[in-house]
Structures are given as structure tokens and as C-alpha cells.
Amino acid sequence: MGKPKVKGLPVAGSAAASSRGGVMGTNSPKKKKTNSKPKCLNEQEIPYRLREIMKSREELKNPTRRKKKKAGGKQKPTSEGDIPVPRFRRRKWESQNAYMRRMEQETQHVLFLTQNQLQREPEKEEPIQEKSQKKKEFQQKKLDKIRKQKEDKRIAVLETDLLRGK
Numbered sequence: 001m002g003k004p005k006v007k008g009l010p011v012a013g014s015a016a017a018s019s020r021g022g023v024m025g026t027n028s029p030k031k032k033k034t035n036s037k038p039k040c041l042n043e044q045e046i047p048y049r050l051r052e053i054m055k056s057r058e059e060l061k062n063p064t065r066r067k068k069k070k071a072g073g074k075q076k077p078t079s080e081g082d083i084p085v086p087r088f089r090r091r092k093w094e095s096q097n098a099y100m101r102r103m104e105q106e107t108q109h110v111l112f113l114t115q116n117q118l119q120r121e122p123e124k125e126e127p128i129q130e131k132s133q134k135k136k137e138f139q140q141k142k143l144d145k146i147r148k149q150k151e152d153k154r155i156a157v158l159e160t161d162l163l164r165g166k
Contacts, residue, residue, distance in 0.1 A: 083113045 038044045046054075086106040090099045 083110060083117070086110065 088103050088106070090096075094102070
């Protein structure tokens with residue numbers, strides 16, 4: 001007794017019905033999709049590692065394009081004694097009255113700092129020494145120290161010779 005055949009379905013043992021990825025029948029219209037081109041290039045997903053490599057190559061090609069640091073917080077004064085200029089921007093959660101109050105406080109603080117600031121006279125200030133001059137001075141001090149040590153050593157050797165000689 002054999003298995004009943006249903007019209008339209010292939011027999012269990014035939015090569016065309018193999019569900020394990022076997023060879024399909026020669027008359028089959030379907031082709032393998034393993035090495036075929038994608039139907040739409042825009043829909044094809046790019047792997048994560050490949051995206052990272054592409055991004056790093058772009059950064060190497062365009063070295064000027066760097067991530068910008070957020071311009072926020074308090075900025076350091078440019079020179080000693082300078083007063084940092086406050087930035088007035090209304091925050092998301094801040095009401096109009098609170099914003100106006102904060103601006104008033106900041107301006108009062110800046111006025112206070114300017115009134116209590118020392119009188120500066122930049123023409124009387126000493127010019128800042130260049131690094132090369134500082135370096136030369138340091139080397140000169142180092143040489144003087146070495147010379148002094150050698151001289152002290154010579155004196156010590158002479159004293160010991162004189163003491164032994166007597």
C-alpha cells in the first residue's frame with residue numbers, strides 16, 4: 001500500500017520537493033539568491049562595521065571636520081583681571097519674569113566687578129618673557145650650580161691633601 005497522492009503536490013521523495021536546500025528541478029523557474037545582485041541598492045542594509053570604517057575614512061579625508069564642543073558654561077577670562085561676559089539666553093523651562101530677573105542679577109554682578117576692579121595700566125606692565133629667554137636663564141642657572149659644585153669639590157680635595165700632607 002502506498003501513500004495517497006494528492007494532485008498538485010510533489011511526492012515526498014522527489015528532488016523537486018527537497019526542503020533541505022537540495023538541488024531544485026531543472027524545470028524550476030526559481031534561481032539561487034546567494035550570489036545574485038540586490039533588487040534595489042538603496043534598500044540594502046550596510047553592516048555596522050562597514051559603516052564605521054566608511055565614517056573613519058571620511059574623517060581622514062576631511063581633517064577639518066571635527067565634532068564641535070558645546071559652547072556653554074562659563075568661559076575663562078582672556079587675561080588676568082578680565083570680567084567674563086555673561087550670555088543671555090532664555091532657558092526652556094524659564095519663565096519671562098525669571099529670565100528678566102536673572103539678566104538683572106548678572107548685569108548687577110558685572111557692574112559690581114567693574115567698579116571694584118583694579119585700575120590697569122597696560123603700558124607700565126612688563127612684557128612677558130619669551131620661552132627661549134626663560135630657557136636660557138634656566139640653563140645658565142644650571143651651569144652656575146654645576147660650576148659651584150665642581151669648585152667646592154676641588155676645595156674639598158685640596159683641603160684633604162693639605163691635611164694628609166701635614
